[in-house]
Amino acid sequence: MEMQKTWCVAKPSSDQATLLANINFACSQVDCQIMQRGCPCFSPDNLMNRASIAMNLYYQAKGRNIWNCDFRNSGLIVITDPSYANCIYE
Numbered sequence: 001m002e003m004q005k006t007w008c009v010a011k012p013s014s015d016q017a018t019l020l021a022n023i024n025f026a027c028s029q030v031d032c033q034i035m036q037r038g039c040p041c042f043s044p045d046n047l048m049n050r051a052s053i054a055m056n057l058y059y060q061a062k063g064r065n066i067w068n069c070d071f072r073n074s075g076l077i078v079i080t081d082p083s084y085a086n087c088i089y090e
Contacts (some may be wrong), residue, residue, distance in 0.1 A: 004079055006077050007059070007082055009055065010075065010076070022055055022074060023051050025058075026054035026058035032057060035054065041053050
């Protein structure tokens with residue numbers, strides 16, 4: 001039986017400082033190029049969206065363990081694919 005595919009996103013209640021810290025941390029560990037201007041996940045250009053993308057990149061790269069989506073309790077593991085338009089969450 002295949003494991004349920006999961007993704008990591010930012011909790012909607014997270015404050016901006018937390019989201020920014022999560023982006024900086026995740027992107028220091030994994031390649032966040034997908035969020036650069038001109039790339040599919042650049043828009044919408046807001047912290048919640050960018051943090052979710054960065055946090056998920058980190059979560060997927062580190063093996064999708066619960067603790068890889070903690071981000072000081074600001075991450076949320078979801079079973080619904082958060083991809084949109086051409087922005088594909090791996």
